[in-house]
Amino acid sequence: MSEIRHIVFDIGRVLIHYDPVIPYAEIIPDPEKRRWFFENVCTAEWNLEQDRGRTWREAEDLLIAEHPDWSEEIRAFRACWHDMVPHAYDGTVEILHKVMHAGHDVTLLTNFAADTFGEARQRFDFLDKTRGITVSGEIGLIKPDVEIYNHHAAAFDLETAATLFIDDSEKNVAGAISAGWHAVHFRDAQTLKNDLERLGVKA
Secondary structure (H helix, E strand, O other), rough: OOOOOOOEEOOOOEOOOOOOOOHHHHHOOOOOHHHHHHHHOOOOHHHHHHHHHHOHHHHHHHHHHHOHHHHHHHHHHHHHHHHOOOOEEEHHHHHHHHHHHHOEEEEEEOOOOHHHHHHHHHHHHHHHHOOOOHHHHHOOOOOOOHHHHHHHHHHHHOOHHHHEEEEEOHHHHHHHHOOOEEEEEEOOOOHHHHHHHOOEEEE
């Protein structure tokens, strides 16, 4: 295996905690109604289209037309987004800094709506410490489509055989591998440290 020179981190659930249930525990207190809402109204598939670049206004209007009785709860998804990302994962952020200080080339590749990413960037200053970031909502491509990995590699002049990707989604890990990258499935900071050590990366 080629020596790992480029390390690419995902952001949500790797560097920053993300959980839409946090605000909705109060907005929809009943667990069964809340579960139904996320499975049938503000679904993960619906939210992913904002990561692809769809505007929140368009996304809200689409759902409210289909579910008019849930209009307030639908609009709360964007309005309460800041509550869904309460903190960073200190252990992973520490690893991020360590691999940078060790001389590795570090960039970020994330599925993120453009406007909410702007908010995250203001709150978490380490997002501006790497060499650069590819944000799906800004370019109209999303993981795990191979095109976004190719775009990122071209934008930052990465040698794919020497690139390692870290993501919490197994589908996104598989997408990176299909693009010719090495990739590991993120579970927690200690597991990541072990994975990096196995790959010859000091953290």
